[in-house]
Amino acid sequence: MIEAIIQRVALTIIAEAEQLTALDQAIGDGDHGLNMKRGMEAVLAELPKLAGKPPGEVLKAVGMQLVMKVGGASGPLFGTFAMELGKTLPAEPTRADLAAAFAAAVAAVAARGKSAAGQKTMLDVLFPVAAALSAGASAPDIKAKAHAAADGTIPMKAIRGRASFLGDRSIGHMDPGARSSALMIAVVCDACGV
DSSP, X not given: OHHHXXXXXXXXXXXXXXXXXHHHHXXXXXXXXXXXXXXXXXXXXXXXXXXXXXHHHHHHHHHHHXXXXXXXXXXXXXXXXXXXXXXXXXXXXXXXHHHHHHHHHHHXXXXXXXXXXXXXXXXXXXXXXXXXXXXXXXXXXXXXHHHHHHHTTTTOOOOSSGXXXXXXXXXXXXXXXHHXXXXXXXXXXXXXXX
């Protein structure tokens, strides 16, 4: 099942690459969508080799592909998330295991990026989703929370990342990493009804 979910996540990001690039052109260097697409294509190429392996091993391998193939800050951050999730998630996770692994992965991303919620980054989606998951929210509620959190980055002023160089000009634009995160979380929610 993990391979099928990862495949759906990858295909969704590839399909949304132009939108993600457009978001990044407004406040970044304009390559987020293309970089994420390249990384997800590498993930799709790697998936057949991972068939039947434990979920943690699959996620760690996916994370390595993202670190190696996605340029900019996104590769190390999304890769760190997947690798930490893989490291923490047991072979047959309960919902509590998933919530704990997700929280650990978010903390790892925050440490790697030296950032926090409220700075107009992917963490502005990941932290609220982690809280909702820990609180036992339904899959549709978690999905809605992720999309609302990505929308919530629009009025923010960027404090971290390339967009921070724009200062007040970053206000009024959605963070592309937040959008990518929301898209991936929505796919997972739809796939497994967390």
